[in-house]
Amino acid sequence: MTDAHGQQIAPGWYPDPAGSGGQRWWDGIGWTEHVAPAAAPAAPAAPVAAAGPAPYQPYGTPVHRVPDGTPTGTVWIWLVVLLPLVPLVALFFWDVRGYLEASMANPYGGTTAIFLDPGYLALMVLGWVTYGLSVWFSYLDYAALGKLGYARRFHWAWTFLSALVYVIGRSVFVRREAGGRGMAPLWVVIAVNVTSFVVVMIWTVWLITQVIDFARSVPMTGY
Numbered sequence: 552m553t554d555a556h557g558q559q560i561a562p563g564w565y566p567d568p569a570g571s572g573g574q575r576w577w578d579g580i581g582w583t584e585h586v587a588p589a590a591a592p593a594a595p596a597a598p599v600a601a602a603g604p605a606p607y608q609p610y611g612t613p614v615h616r617v618p619d620g621t622p623t624g625t626v627w628i629w630l631v632v633l634l635p636l637v638p639l640v641a642l643f644f645w646d647v648r649g650y651l652e653a654s655m656a657n658p659y660g661g662t663t664a665i666f667l668d669p670g671y672l673a674l675m676v677l678g679w680v681t682y683g684l685s686v687w688f689s690y691l692d693y694a695a696l697g698k699l700g701y702a703r704r705f706h707w708a709w710t711f712l713s714a715l716v717y718v719i720g721r722s723v724f725v726r727r728e729a730g731g732r733g734m735a736p737l738w739v740v741i742a743v744n745v746t747s748f749v750v751v752m753i754w755t756v757w758l759i760t761q762v763i764d765f766a767r768s769v770p771m772t773g774y
Contacts, residue, residue: 623733627692
């Protein structure tokens with residue numbers, strides 16, 4: 552069997568010339584006894600969607616959202632934010648000049664006198680009490696947020712590192728679940744820290760001037 556151009560047709564399955572409606576094997580020389588049913592028409596391939604980028608999801612999209620109107624603040628977080636101001640105010644009640652006079656009255660004990668000075672001891676105790684209260688209030692704030700329905704909360708134990716760290720992390724987590732609300736404690740704690748830094752610098756300059764004035768007022772004695 553040849554094609555229209557007189558070329559020998561290659562072996563393969565071709566429509567049965569006997570009219571069976573099936574296919575018969577052509578071995579390149581002649582028809583064989585091997586027959587097969589007609590091949591079913593191939594189903595059209597399902598269209599393949601063009602590959603494209605995954606749908607955009609903004610970073611920080613919350614998995615859980617609290618109902619609108621859910622409070623974002625508690626009394627405990629505001630206590631955590633404002634507590635650092637207590638020892639800052641107490642700093643100005645330290646009788647520095649009295650300490651300097653006591654040191655001059657006992658010059659040989661001056662190196663250890665600061666650790667026994669009542670004002671210094673009061674500031675140290677107040678600082679540790681403030682630290683402990685910050686941790687406790689952070690825990691109460693963490694528990695209060697859970698009762699308000701916040702599924703994910705920044706852990707209160709970060710306050711052991713710093714109350715500032717807890718307030719920052721807490722604000723980020725609350726903002727995600729409250730639809731962008733709850734950043735007020737963060738801005739206030741930043742203002743408190745900036746204010747504390749400025750006040751401490753002013754107090755340090757004042758302390759230096761007190762030391763210089765006291766040194767000038769002490770009469771020089773010979774040995």
